[in-house]
Amino acid sequence: MVRSLISNIEPHWTFVSLTSRNSTDVVNMANFVRKTALLLYQWWVFMLLCCPSGFGVNELLYFRVIHPEEIGYIFSAAPAKDFGGDFTSTYDEIFLVPADPADACSDLKDRDIIEGQVILVERGECSFVQKARYVEEAGGKAVLIADNAMDNDSHYLDMVTDGSADKPSIPALFMLGRDGMMIKRSLQRQALLWAVISIPVNVSSLASFPLKQPPWTLW
Numbered sequence: 001m002v003r004s005l006i007s008n009i010e011p012h013w014t015f016v017s018l019t020s021r022n023s024t025d026v027v028n029m030a031n032f033v034r035k036t037a038l039l040l041y042q043w044w045v046f047m048l049l050c051c052p053s054g055f056g057v058n059e060l061l062y063f064r065v066i067h068p069e070e071i072g073y074i075f076s077a078a079p080a081k082d083f084g085g086d087f088t089s090t091y092d093e094i095f096l097v098p099a100d101p102a103d104a105c106s107d108l109k110d111r112d113i114i115e116g117q118v119i120l121v122e123r124g125e126c127s128f129v130q131k132a133r134y135v136e137e138a139g140g141k142a143v144l145i146a147d148n149a150m151d152n153d154s155h156y157l158d159m160v161t162d163g164s165a166d167k168p169s170i171p172a173l174f175m176l177g178r179d180g181m182m183i184k185r186s187l188q189r190q191a192l193l194w195a196v197i198s199i200p201v202n203v204s205s206l207a208s209f210p211l212k213q214p215p216w217t218l219w
Contacts, residue, residue, distance in 0.1 A: 060156075061173055063199035064212075066093060071186045073214045074201060077144055077173035080159035083129055084172035087142070087200050094141065095194040096120055098184055104131040108138040115139035118199060120180065123148045127162035132172040142171040142199075146180020153178035153217055178216055 060076040079086075095117040100109045105126035108114055119140040121131050128145060135143040147157065159174050161167065183195060206212070 061087070061171075061199075062201040062203050063096075063197050064201050065096075065183065065195055065197050067196040068186050068190055068192065071183055071195075071214075074203065074206075074212045075175070075179050075183075075214065077175045078156040078159070080128065080132075080172040080174070083159075083161050083167045084132060084143075085169045087171055090198075090200060091118075091141075092198050093196055094118055094199065096144070096183070096197045097194040098187065099135070104134045104143070106134065108134055108140075111138050113193065116141055117194070118142045118144060118197065120144050120146060120175075120183065122146055122180070123157075123174075123177075127164075128159040128172065128174075129162045129164060129166055129168060132168035132170060133166055136168045136170045140170060142173070144173050144175050144180070146175040146184075147177030149177045150181045151178060152176050176217070179214060182214065182216070 059078070061079055062074050062076050064074045065071050095113075097110075097113055097117050097119050099114075099119050099121040102122045103125040104119070104121035108119075114135075115138075117140060119135045119138075119142070121135065121143060123145055131145055132143050145159065153176055156176070157174050159172060187193070187195060
């Protein structure tokens with residue numbers, strides 16, 4: 001009698017177990033599809049934002065802010081067209097130091113901090129080439145020139161030579177004004193002399209790249 005009851009119950013247990021397992025698989029698959037769709041949509045939005053600037057995703061260089069964490073996003077910058085060098089190494093942790101003076105149109109102060117680091121300067125008052133030259137002379141590893149239009153969050157400028165024979169050899173890149181402002185504002189709020197960044201970053205290997213961009217750029 002007991003054996004008969006057990007034999008009748010066992011198939012039902014198996015059915016419940018399989019049903020539960022199948023339900024879990026369906027939920028997991030639905031979550032995967034939802035996340036994939038979100039990533040694809042955000043990547044599509046990013047590509048739309050790239051196009052008006054004249055630069056494609058493969059023409060930009062990317063860097064990640066490691067510290068301060070409140071701006072721990074992946075930022076983009078456009079390399080100069082006909083001057084400056086390329087990054088020959090990847091720097092997992094290097095300082096991003098705001099220039100003093102901010103426009104880098106004269107000799108830079110605090111050379112002991114600048115030496116071997118990436119320098120953040122503001123557009124204006126002198127040519128892109130002059131800025132890069134002053135940074136190079138101070139020992140900077142590379143220069144990021146942020147637009148002085150603080151509301152610019154999508155349009156990159158072509159940085160070209162100023163007609164002089166002077167051509168700096170360090171990497172020189174143009175940054176969106178909104179990005180530069182947000183980085184400097186975060187440093188000022190926390191009384192920090194520099195940010196810690198990783199540069200360059202290969203975004204083609206990051207499936208989550210669209211989620212790691214600055215929110216003010218995406219939306």
